[in-house]
Amino acid sequence: MNPEAVILPLSALNHQLYCERRAYLIHAERVFVDNEHTLLGDLAHEAVDTPGYEHRAGWELLRALPLYSDTLGLSGKADLVEVRRAGAAGASQISNRKSQIHDRHAVVAARPVEYKKGPARRWANDRVQLCAQALCLEEMFGLRIDSGLIFHAASALRTEVVFDAALRALTLSTLDALRSTLARPAAPPAVLKPQCDGCSLRPVCLPEAGGRHKAGLFEPRDLSADFKSPI
Numbered sequence: 001m002n003p004e005a006v007i008l009p010l011s012a013l014n015h016q017l018y019c020e021r022r023a024y025l026i027h028a029e030r031v032f033v034d035n036e037h038t039l040l041g042d043l044a045h046e047a048v049d050t051p052g053y054e055h056r057a058g059w060e061l062l063r064a065l066p067l068y069s070d071t072l073g074l075s076g077k078a079d080l081v082e083v084r085r086a087g088a089a090g091a092s093q094i095s096n097r098k099s100q101i102h103d104r105h106a107v108v109a110a111r112p113v114e115y116k117k118g119p120a121r122r123w124a125n126d127r128v129q130l131c132a133q134a135l136c137l138e139e140m141f142g143l144r145i146d147s148g149l150i151f152h153a154a155s156a157l158r159t160e161v162v163f164d165a166a167l168r169a170l171t172l173s174t175l176d177a178l179r180s181t182l183a184r185p186a187a188p189p190a191v192l193k194p195q196c197d198g199c200s201l202r203p204v205c206l207p208e209a210g211g212r213h214k215a216g217l218f219e220p221r222d223l224s225a226d227f228k229s230p231i
């Protein structure tokens with residue numbers, strides 16, 4: 001990564017793929033508006049927003065784990081990361097828990113888990129955000145991560161997401177597009193689309209007016225035809 005490049009939050013990839021105007025408004029102009037979807041999302045995250053760990057079915061569950069990638073210039077937090085450690089068959093074998101959490105060499109397998117309030121969505125943004133988390137974990141722990149999980153609070157179902165070549169390529173191209181979006185001198189124009197229905201920024205974005213008001217009201221035009229000559 002260019003050392004001058006700004007470190008971006010993982011969530012911005014999600015916003016970029018959902019709508020580049022949304023990404024620009026939130027991350028360049030610092031506009032944010034809550035709606036029922038964002039508030040329900042906050043509630044769904046309550047159980048995993050407090051850092052901590054536990055053991056379940058042979059996996060160690062790390063909640064609210066900070067993530068970073070120097071290579072990609074990304075940072076953020078994973079709702080949950082499930083890890084297996086070399087030679088760790090149970091809690092009794094682990095003597096110093098705090099140092100274990102940060103001991104990257106002890107981790108032999110990991111998979112990120114993201115909590116979402118609703119059912120699986122048709123957009124790829126949630127899968128790209130999860131894949132970016134995996135890329136961070138691969139760099140942090142020095143291992144390959146093949147899949148992760150999205151937990152849908154509405155249905156209590158977990159969807160497996162495979163980090164195949166196509167999803168990895170989409171994640172990296174989304175990161176490039178995000179950097180281009182945020183380098184723009186002004187927000188991309190509003191374009192009314194299906195994503196607007198669930199977007200919390202709709203009241204301030206006004207996608208219904210996208211393009212029309214500027215062309216109709218502010219475009220310079222020849223006014224001479226509007227006036228009759230006095231002679």
Ligand code: SF4
Pocket residue numbers: 018019020021022190191192193195196199200201202205206207
């Ligand atoms: S309302 Fe539509 S165009 Fe505006 S930021 Fe949201 S998704 Fe993008």
